[in-house]
Amino acid sequence: METFINPKSLFHLLLLPCLLLYSSIAYNSSPVEAAMHTNNWAVLVCTSRFWFNYRHMANTLSLYRTVKRLGIPDERIILMLADDMACNTRNKYPAQVFNNENHRLNLYGDNVEVDYRGYEVTVENFLRVLTGRHETAVPRSKRLLSDEGSHILLYMTGHGGDEFLKFQDSEELQSHDLADAVKQMKEKHRFKELLIMVDTCQAATLFNQLQSPGVLAIGSSMKGENSYSHHLDSDVGVSVVDRFTYYTLAFFERLNIYDNASLSSLFSSYNPSLLMSTAYYRKDLYKRRLEEVPVTNFFGSVMETIHTDAAYKALSRRNSGRFEDEMSLDQSVHHIKRRMLIKVNDGDEIHDINPELLQGEEGASKCPWSTFRKKFQKAENVDSLLNYGLVAMIPLLVISTWLVQ
Amino acid sequence: MEKVKKKIGSFSFWNWVTASIIFRLILIYFPKNLNLSSRPEVSTPLTSFRRLAEGYWLKQSFMSPYAGSMYHGSPLLLSLLGPLTINSLVSVIADVVSAMLIRATGQNLRLAYLRSLESLDLVKQIEVSEFLFSGDIAALIYLCNPFTIVACVGLSTSPIENMAVILCLYGACSRLIPLAAFGWVIATHLSLYPAILIIPVIFLLGCGPDSPPRKLFLQRHQQKEVLNQSKLPPRFSWGPVIHFAFWAFLWSVYVLVLCGISLKQFGGLWEMFKSTYGFILTVEDLSPNIGVLWYFFAEVFEFFRNFFLIVFHVNILFMILPLAIRLRHRPCYLAFVYVAICSMLKSYPSVGDSALYLGLLGWFVNELADMQFSLFLFCGYVGVSLLSPVMHNLWIWRGTGNANFYFATAMVYACLQIVLVVEGVSAMLNHDRKLRNLITGKPQDAKS
Numbered sequence: 001m002e003t004f005i006n007p008k009s010l011f012h013l014l015l016l017p018c019l020l021l022y023s024s025i026a027y028n029s030s031p032v033e034a035a036m037h038t039n040n041w042a043v044l045v046c047t048s049r050f051w052f053n054y055r056h057m058a059n060t061l062s063l064y065r066t067v068k069r070l071g072i073p074d075e076r077i078i079l080m081l082a083d084d085m086a087c088n089t090r091n092k093y094p095a096q097v098f099n100n101e102n103h104r105l106n107l108y109g110d111n112v113e114v115d116y117r118g119y120e121v122t123v124e125n126f127l128r129v130l131t132g133r134h135e136t137a138v139p140r141s142k143r144l145l146s147d148e149g150s151h152i153l154l155y156m157t158g159h160g161g162d163e164f165l166k167f168q169d170s171e172e173l174q175s176h177d178l179a180d181a182v183k184q185m186k187e188k189h190r191f192k193e194l195l196i197m198v199d200t201c202q203a204a205t206l207f208n209q210l211q212s213p214g215v216l217a218i219g220s221s222m223k224g225e226n227s228y229s230h231h232l233d234s235d236v237g238v239s240v241v242d243r244f245t246y247y248t249l250a251f252f253e254r255l256n257i258y259d260n261a262s263l264s265s266l267f268s269s270y271n272p273s274l275l276m277s278t279a280y281y282r283k284d285l286y287k288r289r290l291e292e293v294p295v296t297n298f299f300g301s302v303m304e305t306i307h308t309d310a311a312y313k314a315l316s317r318r319n320s321g322r323f324e325d326e327m328s329l330d331q332s333v334h335h336i337k338r339r340m341l342i343k344v345n346d347g348d349e350i351h352d353i354n355p356e357l358l359q360g361e362e363g364a365s366k367c368p369w370s371t372f373r374k375k376f377q378k379a380e381n382v383d384s385l386l387n388y389g390l391v392a393m394i395p396l397l398v399i400s401t402w403l404v405q
Numbered sequence: 406m407e408k409v410k411k412k413i414g415s416f417s418f419w420n421w422v423t424a425s426i427i428f429r430l431i432l433i434y435f436p437k438n439l440n441l442s443s444r445p446e447v448s449t450p451l452t453s454f455r456r457l458a459e460g461y462w463l464k465q466s467f468m469s470p471y472a473g474s475m476y477h478g479s480p481l482l483l484s485l486l487g488p489l490t491i492n493s494l495v496s497v498i499a500d501v502v503s504a505m506l507i508r509a510t511g512q513n514l515r516l517a518y519l520r521s522l523e524s525l526d527l528v529k530q531i532e533v534s535e536f537l538f539s540g541d542i543a544a545l546i547y548l549c550n551p552f553t554i555v556a557c558v559g560l561s562t563s564p565i566e567n568m569a570v571i572l573c574l575y576g577a578c579s580r581l582i583p584l585a586a587f588g589w590v591i592a593t594h595l596s597l598y599p600a601i602l603i604i605p606v607i608f609l610l611g612c613g614p615d616s617p618p619r620k621l622f623l624q625r626h627q628q629k630e631v632l633n634q635s636k637l638p639p640r641f642s643w644g645p646v647i648h649f650a651f652w653a654f655l656w657s658v659y660v661l662v663l664c665g666i667s668l669k670q671f672g673g674l675w676e677m678f679k680s681t682y683g684f685i686l687t688v689e690d691l692s693p694n695i696g697v698l699w700y701f702f703a704e705v706f707e708f709f710r711n712f713f714l715i716v717f718h719v720n721i722l723f724m725i726l727p728l729a730i731r732l733r734h735r736p737c738y739l740a741f742v743y744v745a746i747c748s749m750l751k752s753y754p755s756v757g758d759s760a761l762y763l764g765l766l767g768w769f770v771n772e773l774a775d776m777q778f779s780l781f782l783f784c785g786y787v788g789v790s791l792l793s794p795v796m797h798n799l800w801i802w803r804g805t806g807n808a809n810f811y812f813a814t815a816m817v818y819a820c821l822q823i824v825l826v827v828e829g830v831s832a833m834l835n836h837d838r839k840l841r842n843l844i845t846g847k848p849q850d851a852k853s
Binding site: 382386389405 | 481484485576581582583584587648652659662663666667669
């Protein structure tokens with residue numbers, strides 16, 4: 001278009017807002033870098049309806065079970081199931097959902113909490129969950145209440161295609177819708193890191209449009225490839241699990257919450273010949289190296305434990321709350337520095353007491369009561385004094401009775 | 406003949422004591438869990454050992470033991486019973502000590518009764534040889550009472566509270582004033598209600614143990630026209646009472662200082678009074694028990710709550726004075742009546758409280774031999790103690806009953822206790838009347 005009035009003035013006009021935008025983005029991004037990983041969330045979506053899509057339900061429930069087993073509680077899981085296979089009239093095993101023909105695991109046990117079920121699983125609700133823009137009456141259990149320290153696992157399964165995912169056989173979620181939702185989440189600091197895992201046909205195309213930093217995505221197949229089911233259960237009558245999810249579960253069933261297998265080992269465990277498709281992952285938006293990230297950062301909830309060298313004493317207990325607050329804010333601080341922190345605080349404490357004791361000793365001749373009271377303040381002394389007092393009651397009683405007689 | 410009888414009596418007494426201890430130990434170490442400590446009849450918010458364990462844990466974690474409104478007892482009990490894992494053995498020991506003290510006091514009372522009968526010259530007219538050993542009987546009633554056994558095995562602190570009350574009465578009867586003061590202070594400290602036992606204790610220390618009214622002695626000696634001062638019961642003397650007040654003051658200061666030390670960081674004594682006495686007086690916890698307050702206070706409107714609290718507590722207080730006037734010559738019996746009234750009308754009664762007054766009833770088997778409705782009361786107690794858990798089960802666990810079923814048994818229980826108290830007092834007064842008639846020579850009352 002050749003409608004430039006004055007290129008230089010226009011350039012200057014555009015420069016200022018750009019600078020402002022850039023500075024605001026810079027301001028916005030810097031606190032996120034400093035945010036610490038505090039909690040894990042999981043959003044597990046099954047988008048297919050109808051009995052013959054049993055395997056998508058089984059996929060989602062298997063991942064739900066894995067994620068719960070590795071530590072994420074129900075309050076931090078949003079489970080969206082588009083249809084009910086467990087109580088379907090065609091289900092030969094009522095209230096039971098299996099992901100293997102050996103029927104070893106019943107995925108639909110006593111403690112499955114489904115947040116969105118049936119016709120509630122729509123593209124609109126899915127995007128509302130991601131962006132957090134709900135109507136006022138939506139209960140807390142249906143909201144994704146993550147903050148800037150959250151790691152979110154987003155798992156989607158169903159039927160998909162080139163840059164879309166089919167919901168409920170009637171609508172579709174497009175890749176730029178997903179990218180837009182993720183961008184909104186990033187702007188509102190709703191996650192620190194996001195792992196998107198998609199198990200559909202041509203899954204990798206769904207995250208083609210993603211641009212937000214801190215997002216890692218893996219899909220079960222590339223453009224032009226289909227994702228296949230693993231095996232057919234002749235008893236239930238349908239295929240019960242997809243290949244990609246089957247091999248993901250095979251990886252996780254070997255783990256418990258104490259293992260620290262890395263994401264790179266997960267991603268490299270997918271064998272294209274077994275999957276009959278290429279599992280493609282996108283790590284250009286993700287800054288950390290995959291070898292350093294444990295899988296429990298997304299698939300479980302294993303928090304970093306803080307090791308202290310100093311033993312907890314009765315005295316330092318009163319200040320231990322302060323210790324923990326300081327240390328939790330400083331988790332990225334190196335271990336040594338942490339130890340120094342503790343020792344310094346201990347030293348402070350000792351410094352606090354010493355002058356009092358010195359004072360007490362100096363004034364001993366003047367006021368023995370004050371030193372007595374200082375000793376009182378120590379917890380152990382109080383307990384022992386109380387015990388002596390209680391035990392002394394009996395001999396006092398006996399002596400007084402005998403005397404008076 | 407009496408010596409042989411005594412020997413036989415004492416032999417089987419110790420047999421019974423051993424048998425009851427063994428029975429308690431069997432129940433404590435029973436392999437299957439008897440769940441007695443979760444029954445509302447046994448453990449109330451004041452006596453439950455689970456709450457004591459929670460209070461102890463809170464104290465060990467450097468928080469106030471009254472945080473969270475679970476524990477409402479004395480901080481001294483926390484230090485005493487908290488570390489012990491086998492609380493039941495402490496209860497067994499407390500029961501045995503209480504039984505021994507009851508026996509000693511009973512013997513004391515019986516000797517005083519015999520002495521007063523001698524000084525009234527009624528020894529031939531009343532069959533003294535038929536007198537039962539009230540001390541032994543009272544001790545055995547206390548030990549072998551199913552209520553006591555259940556309270557002991559069911560991990561409640563009521564055996565210790567009962568021991569304190571009995572210690573107080575024993576000290577007052579035997580004129581061991583520091584002991585009596587100690588028992589009274591500890592009993593009041595552990596649960597508020599034994600405070601009214603100060604009146605019988607004052608009478609015991611001033612006049613001596615139970616005896617017929619002073620009037621009778623004067624009448625007897627007027628008849629004989631001999632005024633032998635030594636045979637008259639002593640007049641009321643204030644010396645021991647002041648002595649008692651002094652010792653009570655000392656012991657209460659000691660106990661309060663110990664409590665203050667243990668609760669120094671957690672609000673001090675005011676917090677303790679609010680959580681223990683305040684809790685008892687304001688009836689905050691309305692979980693069902695065998696008393697009558699919970700049902701009422703579950704329905705009362707907030708506006709009238711204070712008024713009805715005052716009404717229920719004054720219900721105990723206004724009976725103190727008339728009974729004291731009428732029964733001042735029999736302070737131990739007065740103590741029994743006070744204990745019975747308290748355990749009926751207190752905020753959180755349990756079977757341990759009933760065990761106490763049923764044991765004390767045994768002291769007066771000789772005087773109350775002609776009590777009416779004794780069989781009715783016995784059957785009533787048995788019936789209520791069987792039906793009340795059934796109604797509780799129907800209400801809470803099966804859902805086929807409702808609160809009214811359970812409260813009906815609680816009301817019947819209260820009625821039985823009222824009948825026991827009324828009939829007991831009238832039987833005692835009839836006994837005095839009988840003595841008076843024997844002295845003045847009138848024919849005996851036809852009323853039995």
